[in-house]
Amino acid sequence: MLLCGHRVKQTQYFRAQRRGLFRCFKDFKVMAAYEMKDIESKWRKVWLDRQSFAVDEESKKQKYYVLEMFPYPSGRIHVGHVRNYSLGDVVARYKKSNGFNVIHPMGWDAFGLPAENAAMERGEHPGKWTYANIDVMRTQLQSMGLSIDWSREVATCHPQYYRHEQKMFLDFYRKGLAYRKESMVNWDPIDNTVLANEQVIDGKGWRTGAPVERRKLSQWFLKITDYADDLLDGIKTLDRWPDKVRIMQENWIGRSRGLQFKFALEGLDESVEVFTTRPDTLFGAAFVAIAPDHPLAKKLAGNKAGFDDFLKTCAAQGTSEAAIEQAEKIGFDTGVRAVHPFDASKTVPVYLANFVLMDYGTGAIFGCPAHDQRDFDFATKYKLPITQVVAPVDGAEVKLPYSDEGVLVNSDFLNGMEVEAAKAAAIEKIEKLGVGFGTTQYRLRDWGVSRQRYWGCPIPMVHCKSCGIVPVADDQLPVTLPEDVTFDKPGNPLAHHPTWKHTTCPSCGAAAERETDTFDTFFESSWYFARYCDPRNEKEAFSKEKAAYWLPVDQYIGGVEHAVLHLLYSRFFTRALSDCGYCDVKEPFAGLFTQGMVTHATFKDQDGKWLFPTQAVTNDAGQLVHVDTGAPVTEGRIEKMSKSKKNVIDPDDILNNYGADAARLFILSDSPPERDLEWTVSGIEGAAKFVHRLYRLVTEIPLQAVEKPNEFTPAQQEMRTQTHKALSGLGADIEAFHMNKAVARLRELANAIEKYKSVHSAGDWAYREALEYLIRGFNPMMPHVTEELWAHLGHDTILADMTWPEIDASLLQSDTATIAVQVNGKMRATITLPKDMDQKAAEAAALSDPNVQRALDGKAVKKVIVVPNRIVNVVVG
RNA sequence: GCCCCUGUGGUGGAACUGGUAGACGCGCCGGAUUCAAAAUCCGGUUCCGAGAGGAGUGUCGGUUCGAUUCCGACCGGGGGCACCA
Numbered sequence: 001m002l003l004c005g006h007r008v009k010q011t012q013y014f015r016a017q018r019r020g021l022f023r024c025f026k027d028f029k030v031m032a033a034y035e036m037k038d039i040e041s042k043w044r045k046v047w048l049d050r051q052s053f054a055v056d057e058e059s060k061k062q063k064y065y066v067l068e069m070f071p072y073p074s075g076r077i078h079v080g081h082v083r084n085y086s087l088g089d090v091v092a093r094y095k096k097s098n099g100f101n102v103i104h105p106m107g108w109d110a111f112g113l114p115a116e117n118a119a120m121e122r123g124e125h126p127g128k129w130t131y132a133n134i135d136v137m138r139t140q141l142q143s144m145g146l147s148i149d150w151s152r153e154v155a156t157c158h159p160q161y162y163r164h165e166q167k168m169f170l171d172f173y174r175k176g177l178a179y180r181k182e183s184m185v186n187w188d189p190i191d192n193t194v195l196a197n198e199q200v201i202d203g204k205g206w207r208t209g210a211p212v213e214r215r216k217l218s219q220w221f222l223k224i225t226d227y228a229d230d231l232l233d234g235i236k237t238l239d240r241w242p243d244k245v246r247i248m249q250e251n252w253i254g255r256s257r258g259l260q261f262k263f264a265l266e267g268l269d270e271s272v273e274v275f276t277t278r279p280d281t282l283f284g285a286a287f288v289a290i291a292p293d294h295p296l297a298k299k300l301a302g303n304k305a306g307f308d309d310f311l312k313t314c315a316a317q318g319t320s321e322a323a324i325e326q327a328e329k330i331g332f333d334t335g336v337r338a339v340h341p342f343d344a345s346k347t348v349p350v351y352l353a354n355f356v357l358m359d360y361g362t363g364a365i366f367g368c369p370a371h372d373q374r375d376f377d378f379a380t381k382y383k384l385p386i387t388q389v390v391a392p393v394d395g396a397e398v399k400l401p402y403s404d405e406g407v408l409v410n411s412d413f414l415n416g417m418e419v420e421a422a423k424a425a426a427i428e429k430i431e432k433l434g435v436g437f438g439t440t441q442y443r444l445r446d447w448g449v450s451r452q453r454y455w456g457c458p459i460p461m462v463h464c465k466s467c468g469i470v471p472v473a474d475d476q477l478p479v480t481l482p483e484d485v486t487f488d489k490p491g492n493p494l495a496h497h498p499t500w501k502h503t504t505c506p507s508c509g510a511a512a513e514r515e516t517d518t519f520d521t522f523f524e525s526s527w528y529f530a531r532y533c534d535p536r537n538e539k540e541a542f543s544k545e546k547a548a549y550w551l552p553v554d555q556y557i558g559g560v561e562h563a564v565l566h567l568l569y570s571r572f573f574t575r576a577l578s579d580c581g582y583c584d585v586k587e588p589f590a591g592l593f594t595q596g597m598v599t600h601a602t603f604k605d606q607d608g609k610w611l612f613p614t615q616a617v618t619n620d621a622g623q624l625v626h627v628d629t630g631a632p633v634t635e636g637r638i639e640k641m642s643k644s645k646k647n648v649i650d651p652d653d654i655l656n657n658y659g660a661d662a663a664r665l666f667i668l669s670d671s672p673p674e675r676d677l678e679w680t681v682s683g684i685e686g687a688a689k690f691v692h693r694l695y696r697l698v699t700e701i702p703l704q705a706v707e708k709p710n711e712f713t714p715a716q717q718e719m720r721t722q723t724h725k726a727l728s729g730l731g732a733d734i735e736a737f738h739m740n741k742a743v744a745r746l747r748e749l750a751n752a753i754e755k756y757k758s759v760h761s762a763g764d765w766a767y768r769e770a771l772e773y774l775i776r777g778f779n780p781m782m783p784h785v786t787e788e789l790w791a792h793l794g795h796d797t798i799l800a801d802m803t804w805p806e807i808d809a810s811l812l813q814s815d816t817a818t819i820a821v822q823v824n825g826k827m828r829a830t831i832t833l834p835k836d837m838d839q840k841a842a843e844a845a846a847l848s849d850p851n852v853q854r855a856l857d858g859k860a861v862k863k864v865i866v867v868p869n870r871i872v873n874v875v876v877g
Numbered sequence: 878g879c880c881c882c883u884g885u886g887g888u889g890g891a892a893c894u895g896g897u898a899g900a901c902g903c904g905c906c907g908g909a910u911u912c913a914a915a916a917u918c919c920g921g922u923u924c925c926g927a928g929a930g931g932a933g934u935g936u937c938g939g940u941u942c943g944a945u946u947c948c949g950a951c952c953g954g955g956g957g958c959a960c961c962a
Binding site: 069071072074109112113114185186194195196197198199200244245247248251252254319320321322324325326327355359373374444445447448450451452453520521522525559560561562563564565566596597599639640669670671672674675676677678680682683685686687689690692693696732740741743744745746747748751754818819820821822824825826827830862863864865867870871873874875 | 878879880881882883888889890891893896897900901902903904916917918941942943944955956957958959960961962
């Protein structure tokens with residue numbers, strides 16, 4: 001980059017640009033000769049020419065499958081991707097150098113809503129848009145220097161990919177795992193189209209602003225609930241998953257033991273079946289509530305005034321759980337009364353209620369206001385009686401609703417029992433009466449896979465007037481998407497395509513219509529990890545042998561936002577595929593790491609409009625102003641990078657201005673990977689500075705090869721100890737994903753080498769060893785510059801092919817320990833003692849220390865606690 | 878609303894299973910180099926205090942010889958909630 005005729009280091013240029021300081025660097029000195037761009041592209045070419053990361057399936061080495069969640073090709077990579085793939089690359093390179101046969105593939109989660117939005121906004125075909133984005137993003141990812149075997153790349157929108165998932169769906173269908181049922185969708189009444197939850201903003205359609213309605217649609221479902229127990233039990237085996245993800249999945253599946261039973265309806269020949277997890281509170285029942293779309297709703301209340309209005313109100317609610325839970329709880333009294341199963345003289349009103357879900361349990365509940373907040377609110381609102389039936393064991397007065405442990409009161413035969421015992425007794429009694437049974441319910445619902453959209457995998461089914469629903473024959477796959485679609489009309493372009501849906505029935509040959517729904521895009525991401533094992537197989541999704549060799553994924557890495565859905569669907573899919581004979585694994589991901597988000601400060605102009613960080617610059621007076629207009633800019637809070645708030649950084653700028661190694665180093669240093677990372681200019685500049693420093697450290701002093709001496713001076717010995725300690729801890733840090741600590745450790749070693757350098761000659765064996773270990777330790781994080789420096793040291797090997805440096809364990813041991821001495825828990829001195837010293841002797845040494853003596857101040861020693869090699873705590877009275 | 882996570886100097890963070898709080902970095906301060914600056918190098922940097930010493934890990938309380946770490950309550954920030962991926 002040229003500026004004023006002088007070659008200027010690019011980071012400086014970038015910073016100057018940010019500050020808006022375009023003054024002439026007249027006497028600017030030419031900086032270090034390190035030209036990162038040339039070096040980086042040179043080494044990427046070397047790896048490519050040598051096929052360093054191509055997978056060898058004949059290898060005798062143990063396999064190791066490193067996988068980062070594949071990206072959605074939205075246009076350009078974002079910093080979150082850089083973080084994700086930098087992390088994975090450290091693991092892949094580290095494992096490779098530790099003797100594993102590593103597979104590290106990449107592909108594209110290429111179906112999805114944004115492509116259709118682009119089509120509507122810009123008139124560009126979703127496929128064209130997607131493939132163009134893939135080309136851009138592939139180039140971007142490649143410029144990061146990732147150790148990826150690009151020959152295995154897949155794109156899920158490619159018919160050679162999705163044909164196999166159409167086959168899978170047919171296999172699931174034949175196995176009874178796929179079925180149709182009605183379920184609710186968000187409906188935009190103006191566009192006449194189904195909206196995704198994210199397209200519903202404050203209960204209104206994002207484009208039309210019309211209040212969204214709930215509407216029933218017949219859709220395809222996969223029976224994930226068949227696997228509820230297995231998915232739940234399997235969580236226990238996932239010992240290399242974060243606890244929080246396992247807990248979230250457990251809660252999501254939500255297995256609960258309870259009671260299902262029938263309330264007889266007074267004066268009617270009908271009953272309402274309810275499910276409850278609190279059968280013990282049955283004597284506290286104040287009402288029965290059923291879902292507005294319950295089959296009995298119309299029958300019980302259809303003639304009542306206000307019924308239609310009530311249904312309309314409910315239909316105006318969103319379909320998401322958050323929307324339902326946060327909406328005001330409202331009910332509609334049917335006027336019908338339900339008879340208490342234990343006492344026929346007692347009846348409770350039956351309400352329709354907007355918070356009862358038809359999808360969960362039986363679509364009906366009974367409410368016990370004294371022991372549940374929601375029921376309490378409901379009863380208060382509709383002035384229903386509240387009867388306490390559980391009281392604390394000590395009989396204390398409590399504020400209702402009370403949901404803790406206790407004993408039953410006001411409950412006839414349950415009185416005096418504890419909650420758990422009462423649950424069992426109530427279930428037993430109901431079973432004896434023959435009106436119900438103890439059962440297990442799951443919060444988990446079946447997976448609705450139908451989407452009324454174009455840019456997805458067509459569902460290979462045909463609707464025939466005489467034969468009903470008929471699967472497309474296997475040899476007719478794939479059912480491909482038509483290219484000539486228009487997005488000028490709202491709704492699904494597949495449905496209003498003039499010819500596409502017209503076909504013949506595979507069964508009777510008569511004219512029939514194709515299913516125009518496409519799959520949820522979670523479908524594609526539920527098996528892509530298996531496709532990577534055998535990506536060019538045309539006959540089948542993947543060969544069983546290859547899957548058996550490579551699966552499960554040993555280390556999966558991705559955003560914590562996928563903790564439930566994607567990961568649970570993939571676990572289900574793998575089981576279902578296994579049951580259909582595709583493979584023999586159940587758990588797709590043996591190890592999981594969930595990274596935090598990338599955040600950045602936000603900027604707004606005077607009108608409150610969001611600005612890109614590059615639009616906000618500091619002027620000479622130190623004020624934050626708009627780069628073009630000079631108008632004042634305010635800096636807002638630090639938030640997750642998002643296009644809508646414009647607080648995004650384009651990785652291309654970073655890679656161009658600082659280089660891939662600096663970008664990777666920054667993203668791996670400072671913040672622990674599981675936590676959020678705040679992107680800052682000073683952070684990336686600090687990293688770039690270090691890359692240059694490392695380069696100088698190794699290149700500025702000429703090194704001549706030296707024989708390893710038989711004896712080392714104490715200083716050399718110390719240098720070697722530091723070197724081996726650093727590398728030994730480094731491996732442990734990388735394995736534990738403590739990348740920030742790993743970097744800190746190496747920086748410490750670099751500091752130690754710098755100090756050592758100033759007092760020792762260049763031809764020192766220990767010095768050379770330290771430098772070589774430093775370079776090799778940094779290689780997984782900064783692969784380019786370390787290769788360059790390795791070559792500079794005169795090696796004709798490349799680090800990408802090398803094994804991890806050997807650690808001399810004898811250097812790690814120390815024969816002394818520094819021990820802290822506390823008096824009454826307060827640190828008073830440190831003493832250095834021989835390692836594993838006798839406790840009595842350590843105690844004596846501690847007590848004789850002058851600082852300790854002073855702190856004791858002649859007081860009587862009551863007790864001395866000695867933790868060997870760590871601490872001595874003297875307790876005085 | 879429900880579930881999950883998180884809170885340590887000016888700042889990002891470190892501290893193995895309860896045992897020397899602040900590693901490493903950013904920033905800042907001082908120095909070297911320079912005509913001067915940038916870059917680079919060296920030193921310092923939790924707070925209060927001249928010092929001895931005292932205080933200190935969101936807040937309050939508890940367990941312990943000893944708590945950033947364990948327990949309880951509260952407050953702040955974030956993620957997920959089934960059609961965003």
